[in-house]
Amino acid sequence: MSIIDQALEGKVALVTGGSRGNGRAIAIALGRRGAKVVINFASNEAAAKETATAVEAVGGTAVLSGFDVANSAAVTEAIKAIGKDHGSLEILVNNAGVAINGLLMRFSDDQWDRTMKTNLGGAFHCVRAAASMLLRAKEHGRIINITSVVGEQGNGGQAAYSASKAGLIGFTMSTARELASRGVTCNAVAPGFIETDMTAKELPEAARAKLLEQIPLSRIGRPDDVADTVAFLAGPEAAYITGQVLRVNGGLLM
Numbered sequence: 449m450s451i452i453d454q455a456l457e458g459k460v461a462l463v464t465g466g467s468r469g470n471g472r473a474i475a476i477a478l479g480r481r482g483a484k485v486v487i488n489f490a491s492n493e494a495a496a497k498e499t500a501t502a503v504e505a506v507g508g509t510a511v512l513s514g515f516d517v518a519n520s521a522a523v524t525e526a527i528k529a530i531g532k533d534h535g536s537l538e539i540l541v542n543n544a545g546v547a548i549n550g551l552l553m554r555f556s557d558d559q560w561d562r563t564m565k566t567n568l569g570g571a572f573h574c575v576r577a578a579a580s581m582l583l584r585a586k587e588h589g590r591i592i593n594i595t596s597v598v599g600e601q602g603n604g605g606q607a608a609y610s611a612s613k614a615g616l617i618g619f620t621m622s623t624a625r626e627l628a629s630r631g632v633t634c635n636a637v638a639p640g641f642i643e644t645d646m647t648a649k650e651l652p653e654a655a656r657a658k659l660l661e662q663i664p665l666s667r668i669g670r671p672d673d674v675a676d677t678v679a680f681l682a683g684p685e686a687a688y689i690t691g692q693v694l695r696v697n698g699g700l701l702m
């Protein structure tokens with residue numbers, strides 16, 4: 449592949465949580481294919497700037513947009529500004545997420561609410577605010593929601609996180625059905641265990657070895673594994689794929 453494959457030339461893409469981890473890799477992958485990438489972050493502007501520099505290094509264009517996806521009004525305002533500044537929005541990647549872990553008997557209402565409002569509410573806020581622009585994009589309109597293997601199989605200590613990610617799958621399918629008549633697609637990508645800040649602190653050596661035993665491809669995933677899948681779903685080759693959950697997990701769940 450050439451350094452700049454122009455499949456997404458002229459498209460504007462919003463990547464929520466684009467400052468770090470999977471979101472950063474997704475922003476770079478979309479930028480490499482020619483999209484103008486709007487990089488959202490919650491608080492880490494310095495990291496978002498690093499993402500923008502990395503997008504530009506592969507020949508892409510990037511701008512920053514800091515807002516909290518859990519804040520409905522802030523999302524509406526930010527997405528309206530994207531329309532005003534860039535004229536369109538063809539690709540929305542709902543990647544921003546938090547993993548607040550803990551046994552459910554000790555889980556607080558606040559932890560539950562924060563998880564739901566960010567992981568599930570965030571996607572709802574962004575899709576609702578972007579829907580009219582995505583519908584105008586017709587068959588170029590793409591929504592890609594980042595769910596998780598845990599949304600399909602659960603995990604002890606992650607009741608809220610897995611519920612939010614399972615909810616995102618239902619949300620993906622309903623959105624796909626609502627927007628399909630105009631050619632807009634909506635899919636979910638379900639990563640397994642990917643090496644990012646979210647997972648780095650959680651995995652002592654013994655646990656890592658045990659996890660690897662369960663992954664047929666015998667390695668932890670990389671953000672690029674997720675990003676390349678998202679870039680495929682954002683492109684013209686995926687125009688006939690909607691309402692699907694694409695698993696990127698090394699075979700952890702089949």
Ligand SMILES: NC(=O)c1ccc[n+]([C@@H]2O[C@H](COP(=O)([O-])OP(=O)(O)OC[C@H]3O[C@@H](n4cnc5c(N)ncnc54)[C@H](OP(=O)(O)O)[C@@H]3O)[C@@H](O)[C@H]2O)c1
Binds near residue numbers: 488495518544545
């Ligand atoms: N890593 C994995 O193994 C794995 C597996 C399955 C699914 N996922 C999913 O992949 C997505 C990205 O995860 P990651 O591992 O890359 O996590 P990460 O390294 O912790 O990065 C999280 C990103 O989300 C942003 N964010 C968090 N809360 C936000 C909010 N309220 N509003 C806007 N942005 C917010 C952060 O922004 P700041 O930098 O400003 O804090 C950051 O860019 C998440 O949805 C996660 O659930 C990850």
